[in-house]
Structure formats: structure tokens, C-alpha cells
Amino acid sequence: MAWRANNRTLQILGAAEKGRYGVLAAIVYNVEHITAFVRAAESRRSPLIIQLFPSSLDQTPSLIYAASAAAKHASVPISVHLDHAQDFHQIQHVADHLPFDSIMVDMSHYEKEENLSKTSRLREYCHARGIAVEAETGRIEGGEDGIMGTGDLEGILTNAEDVEQFISAGVDFLAPSVGNLHGDYGPKGPQLDMDRLGQVFQALEGRANLVLHGTNDFSPELCRVCIEAGSPSSTSTS
Ligand SMILES: [Zn+2]
Numbered sequence: 001m002a003w004r005a006n007n008r009t010l011q012i013l014g015a016a017e018k019g020r021y022g023v024l025a026a027i028v029y030n031v032e033h034i035t036a037f038v039r040a041a042e043s044r045r046s047p048l049i050i051q052l053f054p055s056s057l058d059q060t061p062s063l064i065y066a067a068s069a070a071a072k073h074a075s076v077p078i079s080v081h082l083d084h085a086q087d088f089h090q091i092q093h094v095a096d097h098l099p100f101d102s103i104m105v106d107m108s109h110y111e112k113e114e115n116l117s118k119t120s121r122l123r124e125y126c127h128a129r130g131i132a133v134e135a136e137t138g139r140i141e142g143g144e145d146g147i148m149g150t151g152d153l154e155g156i157l158t159n160a161e162d163v164e165q166f167i168s169a170g171v172d173f174l175a176p177s178v179g180n181l182h183g184d185y186g187p188k189g190p191q192l193d194m195d196r197l198g199q200v201f202q203a204l205e206g207r208a209n210l211v212l213h214g215t216n217d218f219s220p221e222l223c224r225v226c227i228e229a230g231s232p233s234s235t236s237t238s
Helices: 002-006 008-019 031-043 054-059 063-073 088-097 112-127 160-168 194-204 220-229
Strands: 025-027 048-052 078-085 102-105 132-136 173-175
Touching (some): 008 078, 025 031, 031 048, 048 054, 054 078, 054 088, 078 088, 160 194
Parallel strands (some): 025 048, 102 132
16 A cells, blocks of 8 residues: 555654664653654654644644644654544544544453454554554553553453454554553563563564553663564574
């Protein structure tokens, strides 16, 4: 599909996977956040994904236009992503009217079958409008701003079968549940199942990109290990 080559989020994620580096996806709540993140990305010559929560679309409806303009005029690749969109009709409205490059279609508060069928329908809707789609496999524990349900659900770790099901739903990038949390990791810090993260990446077989939620408390070292687990193995022996 021709739109894929021009989709900024897919360009950024594709280049990162190929180049074996990670890209920060940062939530913004106001214009100052956008300015600061874009300036930081430009000064480090780094790509960036700017994220908005659905609640911001109600609270500060003009913010998406500021983010989109900032992304378009930046001197580094920047895309704008809607994080944890959980409302079927809101996602359709966003896809029809707002300048997002990608949307996380988060139907994880439904049982698996309904989650998959709703994800698949919304994916079709978004793709028809040139918007890339992220989905969550398993359940990432903890709550986020204005996001319903996730705080009460027991985290369920992602397995290869989940990956296959979401790939057949046609999503472009996957957020696995491998012990990562939304919110506070507590005194022990993040306890990730790194083998599982590597297995999820292998199971994707290049059919979708891998993304990770709940990385606020990650040390630079843990970020490096995660990036390594989500990178294609080097074919060069030198
Ligand atoms: Zn998240």
C-alpha cells in the first residue's frame, strides 16, 4: 500500500529497527512540552514520536494541530501518535478529521475475541485514511491518565499466539506485555522478562515493529538491553 511509504511513524520505526536504535515516544500535555521535545530532538539530531492521550483531545483540542505543525516543520523526523485510544467511535472521528500519523487502538479492555475483531475493523478504517495502527498484546498492568480499565486488570504476558492473532488483525506495531507497567515499578524497579521480549520480536518476523510501554523508570542500560532484544540479529561477522 502506497501510504505506508509516506507514513511518518512507520518511517521512524522502520529506520530505528534497521539501525538498531530506540525512539522515544513522549506524551505532551501543552505547547511548552511540544516545543521542548522538538528542540531536544533537533539538538540531538534524533527522531521523535510525539504522543497525545485521548483526554487531551477534549481538554486541549488545539494541541493536536500544534503538535502536527511542529512535527512537519522540524528538521528531524517527527510523527504524532494518539496513545491508548479506547473508544471505537472516537477513533473513527480522529481518523476522519485529525492529523495523526498513527493511533494506538487499545481494545484490551474487551475479551480477546472482541478485542481482535474491533482492532481489525478499526485498523481497516485507519489504514484507508493513511494512518498506522498500534495494538497491545496481553495486558500491560497499571493505569494511565484518563485510560479506563487497565488499572483493575491483572497483567497477562504476551505469548507467540497473541502475536500471531494481532498480526492477522493487520496491525503495524505491537506493544507487548513482558512485565512492563504503566506507573510506578516500586522499590525493586522494572522486572522484565527479557527472553519473552526477544521471543515476541522473533515471532513478529518483520511483519510489524515492536514498541514498549511503561519505560519511564528504565535506566539507560535497561533501554539498551530492550533495544538489543528488539533488534534484528546482525548478519555481519565483522
Ligand atoms: Zn501505554
